[in-house]
Amino acid sequence: MPHHQSRRSIIAAFSFMFIVAAGAHAEAVVSVSPRLANVSILATGGTIAGTGATSTTTVGYTAATVGVQNLIKAVPELAKVANVTGEQVFQIASENMSNEHWLVLAKRVNVLLAQANVDGVVITHGTDTLEETAYFLNLVVKSRKPVVLVGAMRPSTALSADGPINLYNAVLLAASVEAAGKGVLVAMNDQIQAARDITKTNTSTLDSFRTPELGMLGYIQGGKPFFYRQSSRRHTQDTEFDVSALASLPQVDIVYGHANVGPAAVDAFVAAGARGIIHAGVGNGSLAAKVKPALTSARQKGVLVVRASRVGQGIVARNGEANDDELDFVVADTLNPQKARILLMLALTKTDSSKDIQRMFYTY
Incomplete structure (x- = not known):
């Protein structure tokens, strides 16, 4: 018998089980099936848990009002694809997601995935910063087990709300061996x-x-995930980052490039104690004449500078629009500014070497 089937058979003897987390309410799971994977849903709020004044309210709604158990109850079909448990980790709109939230979430995910009776984790999340939380976890989760983030563009009360089917697909994906x-x-x-x-x-x-x-990597259709490609960049258990002992992350800020930009934002962030600055430059990460001296001064003061682009696609070429070797800057490769910030924060927990950090940007 395969290891994962024997593991599920062990817990099948129980009619319910509990997830216990510090500061979190334990939730019961009833009618555990030995045939199905065990998926923990960690809820953080967002539009998927939002409500509107009417069924046609798709803007101007209130995010993060529906609890995790009601999200699960709204999709009874979940019981057909996994043994599901629910835990309310946060209840916030995702524009309020912070470094501290990320550390709490990452540590909880790693604790759950280390348990033999957890086969995958789904995280419900607001869409505004979903991509950032996903990339942070991609760098710090220490398991091959599936972790799937899911959100919704419409609140739960809206006509044709997308949250229920998205949640169903996320659980199905987290329960799959393919993921x-x-x-x-x-x-x-x-x-x-x-x-x-x-x-x-x-x-x-x-x-x-x-x-x-x-x-994209693939589709979910007919109750099955179909993968067509996967990322070649290192992730999860193959990264060098460990947040288990971290209580905070280094301050890294983003400076946005635009016509007529000046040095004020760079100077303010340096004065506020930034250890790193992501410069979201125009084009190929270009540096305006008024900003370059401020960034150069910041680097001389020990602040790591990463050249990214506001364009959203393409590689930022090293020694392209600036002499990065001479300036001792780092380039973001294809990461957008908000994800470059995440990698730089984690990199600064390991080293202050720009050369080593550049290696990380080409690795992750």
Whole structure:
């Protein structure tokens, strides 16, 4: 008998089980099936847990009002694809997601995935920063077991709300053997996306989450995931990052490039104690004449500078629009500014060497 089947058979003798987490309410699971995978749903709030004044309210609704058990009850079909438990980790709109939230979430995910009776984790999340949380977890989760983030573009009370089917697909994906070892995934709009590459591309449409240049990983159709590619970048258990003992993350801020940009934002972030700055430059990460001296000064003060691009696609070429070797800057490769910030924060927990950090940007 395969190991995962024997593990499930052991817990099948129990009619219920509990997830116990510090500060979290334990939730029971009833009628455990030995044939199904065990998936823990960690709820953080967002539109998927939101409510509107009417069934046609798709903007101006209130996020993060529905609890995890009601989310699960709204999709009884979940019982056909997995033994599901629910845990309310946070109840926030995702624009309020912080470094501290990420550390709590990552540690909880790693604790759950280390348990023999957990086969996968689904995280319900607001869409505004879903891509950032997914990439952070992609770098710090220490397991090959599936981790799937899911959200919704419409609140739970809306006509044709997308949350229920998205949640069903996310649980199905987290319960599948096909998803193991592929890094942290995002299940939205019947598609499977990679945490490193996905981004939100539209303020409100259901197909907002895309990987414009490199493409999605696959589809979920007919109750089955279909994978067509996977990321070649290192992730999860193969990274060098460990947050188990971290209580905080280094301060890294983003400076946005635009016409007539000046040095004020760079100077303010340095004065506020930033250890790193992501410069979201125009084009190929270009540096405006008024900003370059401020960034050069920041690097001389020990602040790591990463050249990214506001464009959203393409490689930022090292020694292209700036002499990065001479300036001792790092380039973001294909990471967008918000994801470059995440990698730089984690990199700074390991080293202050720009050369080593550049290696990380080409690795992850």
